[in-house]
Amino acid sequence: MSKNSKVIEVVFKGERRAIYRNRNELEITEGDFVVVEAERGQDLGKVSLVGSLVRLKRGKGETRSIIRKAIAEDIAMHEKNKEKERTAFGVCKEKIKHYNLDMKLVDVELQFDGSKITFYFTAAQRVDFRELVKDLASVYRTRIELRQIGVRDEAKRISGCGICGRKQCCSAFLNEFEQITTQMAKNQQLALNPSKISGNCGRLLCCLRYEDDLYVDIFREFPPIGSQITIGEKKGVLNYINIFDGKGLINFRDNGQEWLTPEEMKKGTIEYVA
Numbered sequence: 171m172s173k174n175s176k177v178i179e180v181v182f183k184g185e186r187r188a189i190y191r192n193r194n195e196l197e198i199t200e201g202d203f204v205v206v207e208a209e210r211g212q213d214l215g216k217v218s219l220v221g222s223l224v225r226l227k228r229g230k231g232e233t234r235s236i237i238r239k240a241i242a243e244d245i246a247m248h249e250k251n252k253e254k255e256r257t258a259f260g261v262c263k264e265k266i267k268h269y270n271l272d273m274k275l276v277d278v279e280l281q282f283d284g285s286k287i288t289f290y291f292t293a294a295q296r297v298d299f300r301e302l303v304k305d306l307a308s309v310y311r312t313r314i315e316l317r318q319i320g321v322r323d324e325a326k327r328i329s330g331c332g333i334c335g336r337k338q339c340c341s342a343f344l345n346e347f348e349q350i351t352t353q354m355a356k357n358q359q360l361a362l363n364p365s366k367i368s369g370n371c372g373r374l375l376c377c378l379r380y381e382d383d384l385y386v387d388i389f390r391e392f393p394p395i396g397s398q399i400t401i402g403e404k405k406g407v408l409n410y411i412n413i414f415d416g417k418g419l420i421n422f423r424d425n426g427q428e429w430l431t432p433e434e435m436k437k438g439t440i441e442y443v444a
Contacts, residue, residue, distance in 0.1 A: 178236060179219035180206055183255075183279050184290070184327035185341050187218065193235045203240035203248070205282065210313070214240055214248050214282035244282075251280045258310070262289050265305055273297045276319065277327045286313040292324050322347050325371035332369060332377075339376045340369075350374040357385040359411070388413045391432040398441035401430075408435070 178190045178198060190206050192198060202217045240248075255278045263275050273293040280287050287310055291297075299316050306314045319327070326340040340347070355367045355378055369375050389411065393399070397408045399420050406422035417429040 177221060177233075178204070178217055180204060180215035180236075181218040182213065182215040184277055185329065186279075187345055188215075189233055190236045191233050194238075196236060196239055198236070198239065203245060205237045205240055205244055207234040207237060208281060208283075208285075211281060211283040211285035212237060214244060248282065251282065251284075255280050258287060258289075261309065262302075262306060265302055269299075269302055269305075271297055271299060271302065273299070273318075276324050284312060286315060288315045288317055290317050290319050290323075290327060292321060293318055321371045322373055325369065330370050332375070333366070334377075338370065340371075344376060347376070348379055350376060350378050354378040354382045357382055357389065385413060388416070391416075392418050393432075393435060393440050394443050396443045398443075399430075399435055399438055400440075401428075401435075401438040 176192050178192050179187055180190055181187050188206075190204075196204075198204065198217055198220060200217050200220055203214060204217055205212050205214050207213075258280070259275065259278045262278065266273060266275060272295075273291045275289060275291050277290045278287065279290070287306070289306070297318070303314050303316060322340065325338060326344075329341040330338055332338050336342070350373070352362060352367075352374065355362060355374070358378070358381070360367055367375055367378065392411050393408055395408055395411065399406050399408055401420075404422045404424070404426070406420040406426075406428075408418050409421050410419040411417075412419070412429070415429070417431055418435065420428050420430055420435075422428065
């Protein structure tokens, strides 16, 4: 990748992603570890996309810069930080129990330079964790942030495999969560079985959205399911649409069945249903 690839996407722990500028024109390729500017201090992450493949995120403010490519000492420090995160997870979990707080600790992320520790948690409602923050600050002598996240963000940080056998979309490439509805499952004629159309987070599968526009466009060509179709002397009901063949299954009153295209249906009489 050339030096003039100015825009870099960097991924951190928990699939947290951000866009940075390569203002120093460093020779950076995907997979490199880099030290970047943070809100306060420095952080370390892995380059996931470079140059034209990166879509700048919407928002105000100047994009931060990449400081340097990580050296051996940086990687060693990064590994030490992972051990500190595991220790901090146990410490925080015990303190949550001590203060009897109704919250579930999900993950701990230590900024590369040690200037901040972020504790991610889920909770059914707002939690007063002021005493917990003071306690943690007295232990670690650094800036403490407790961040409440939703169940979809929890699944993204923990990661795992979906029912398709591949890595979860949220952990693999999604930057933002879009709204998913049961209508999208209906558009694909899927059985509304929660175990089949829900992800590890318990919410509807993100992938239900990917082809929804295509399904909607195809169904526009057909009468609604349940419409009465009359072809000559035969009367029947449209019971199923096979989008791959572009045909609908008509069940006629004489118990016969026939697959017809939208054009063939329109040659007869259609009594539409709402």
